[in-house]
Amino acid sequence: MEIPHPYHLFLGDVADRLGAKTGIGIVDWRREWCLGQLRLPGCKADAGISDMTVAEARAAGAKTFVIGCVNSGGSLPEHWVDTIIEAIESGMNVASGLHIRLSAVPGLADAARKAGVELFDVRHSSERFGTGTGAKRPGKRLLTVGTDCSVGKKYTVLALEKGMRDRGFDADFRATGQTGVFISGRGVSIDAVVADFISGAAEYLSPAADENHWDLVEGQGSLFHPAFAGVSMGLLHGSQPDAFVVCHEPTRTTMRAVQTPLPSVQQVIDLTILAGSVTNPDIRCVGISINTSALDDDEAKEFLARISADYDLPATDPVRYGVEVLVDRIETEFGK
């Protein structure tokens, strides 16, 4: 799957910034591929790029209309369809990370055929996976885990890819969600795999590699999230990480879209080691990644210093302060 860029990002009328995290993530890591955004009336998200109509984006050279927003459950609201058809008729491909296939939405397949454009369903892999084996593979792996969904797991591995490569590591980002696949042009939307094959798909995603090669696997959900822990568990087993980084947003009290209280960083470390030991007895935590966007600079630094001391682990906000301290720790623990 190779999705043509530049992109025109569709943010729908999502109720908050998290609802548009796909689009915002693409802009963060592939700003040069994004010509503009299209927001419907009532949209509460902003990817920070120019608002453009379909006609304007097309005139500027946009090749793919990317549905950069999600609603819980992954369906596609009917009132988005007209805009998507307008994009198709203008000559843009459409790419979506929703659970529902674009071709299953009445009208889209016909319009795409007529316009001679393609529909990309990033969540649906054409690959057939086996069940997991649990067998140890050569190469090193790092997985991000979290106290919740949407706490920076993808961001942290992307920042680590850049930071580790800058320091001479042989490291590759491995995408497990739609945004990551949009950003890297490959990967597996792990939450769209049939349940029996979650860990098998994760094994496929980070195959045997050179002993000093690092696969940096994008984590999903949380082992404590009542909707998504199954995905997190299978991904942990299949990734068999040597190292993991815990991602956390310190002002959140309940997990995303549910009323369940957030677990502590310690609970996540303990359960990740307990469960991860099944496929890698040497699994260890190498740091904590904090989304400090709700804190001012003094508060953020104080919070990071305290949590670092409490856990005797490096702690940083990759967006604000980089990932040097995490790369230092990886180099100390594993060499280069």
Add this chain to the structure above:
Amino acid sequence: MEIPHPYHLFLGDVADRLGAKTGIGIVDWRREWCLGQLRLPGCKADAGISDMTVAEARAAGAKTFVIGCVNSGGSLPEHWVDTIIEAIESGMNVASGLHIRLSAVPGLADAARKAGVELFDVRHSSERFGTGTGAKRPGKRLLTVGTDCSVGKKYTVLALEKGMRDRGFDADFRATGQTGVFISGRGVSIDAVVADFISGAAEYLSPAADENHWDLVEGQGSLFHPAFAGVSMGLLHGSQPDAFVVCHEPTRTTMRAVQTPLPSVQQVIDLTILAGSVTNPDIRCVGISINTSALDDDEAKEFLARISADYDLPATDPVRYGVEVLVDRIETEFGK
């Protein structure tokens, strides 16, 4: 989905008894629905009923040819196809619990159309699930969990359904695998659900009920199995069990189809309580179910007495000694 019986059971040429556990399970719980079995040369399993050709079974009144065997990964070997087509052409429906849809196997859909019979894919629910909510539902729930796959989780809940009903409890078996669905005529093959919806499907499976009603949910896999723990985790969260029974086979040293060592019963109890507390803080273990088929009577009784004392929990082999001690404990802990 209503699968017509009586059944003719196909056991293929599976390499061991576990490979035919679907067929054997159906015979165990619905003997009166099973006219005979069909085994290909080399088959190492035996469901303990008459061997019959397709023609003999059809003449005896068989309505559905049930593929009562699985191979790892759930595919359908090509050398089984001729026999299945023979069954279709004789006028039998075909029902399968394999991952692959019968209609996706070349030749089967055409043959079924010509013969005017139906193809049932028990693993593929037509139901669309939402993501899990983690919200507490009224009614009581019991889940069986295990140190491995194929250690008696289905058997134990089916025995508990009978035992609890005999003692006046309002209790229903909830099937989560193909055999259970064949036996109860309803349920969800939870390992065939898209990963994002595992716990949502489990929530659907045991909906809100009367406060004294028990849903007895068939467990799947093991939280320690490197291939299937994601399914086990989502099923645990979605089932929000008040009570669980640990199932174990004491002579096994590695888990089914992998080289991973078996966890201890204590490890399973601890992790089940830790993870299960996310959706039910009152979760507790009410007993241990041991598959003692590899032990003689004295050994079995001694083993059960010892493990019961070690864990301060009732322990039984439901096949050999019934489930009275488990029902006693449930009544003591929860009333009736």
